[in-house]
Amino acid sequence: MLRRHLLLAAAVLPAHAAFAHHGWSSFDTARPLYLSGRARKVAWRNPHAEFDLEVDADLKLPADLAKRPVPAQSAGIDGARLFASAQLPTRKDRLWHVELAPLTRMGAWNVTELRDGDAVAMVGYTFAGEKGEPVLRVEYLLVGTATYGLRSSPA
Template sequence: MRIATAAAFLALAIPAVAYAHHGWSSYDASRPMVVTGPVVSSTYGNPHGSLEIRHEGALWSVVLAPPSRMTARGLSADMIAEGREVTVEGYPRKDGTPEIRAERITAEGKTIELR
């Protein structure tokens, strides 16, 4: 009985976890774009970093790479700290939400590939 209960729980939990983390299919790779502006807030944590930047009067959410990849490629948390100016190249969400999946970022004059 316990095995059946555990199996049922896993069958329900795994899709929920997968759904909670957005997939890349929600971004439009046919419409690359560039946003530039000051960082309003940033996180440098797992499963990936994120930013909010002010671009042309709108607040844009930016999905970055995992911290281990950013560190390995030379992007430190300090480079994307609040108040820093950054340029992000990537793909916008298909549903029009002001969010971009970053492919590369330029901070402190250095361009870092994230994917």
């Protein structure tokens, strides 16, 4: 009987874990979004760093976002295009879950570990049609004057 319960538990756990984490293919990469605010509940761990973002009450696109310098290795690929086409989300959630890169890539970029309350901005993607939970997969993390391209490693 105990063995049967253990087998049942083993069969259910992976399904639950897969449901809780989603693949990157579900994100709408045709519509980059801009968010800014304060980091909350920062979890600097694998499989990727993540936190909740308390969105600025007066969220607006920075007038100079399209002119913000991008890292050299992404300048010719998509950095400038993403900044120029970034828009605000249509949904009005005040709290978003933010997914960054794996810790090895965060370390390669020398990104200082974020702390609860840090001011951050980002450009990234959410689910098509902004459906489901408010989740943003970050492509570019903006901390102060630094810009980190999280999809690749530094050149």
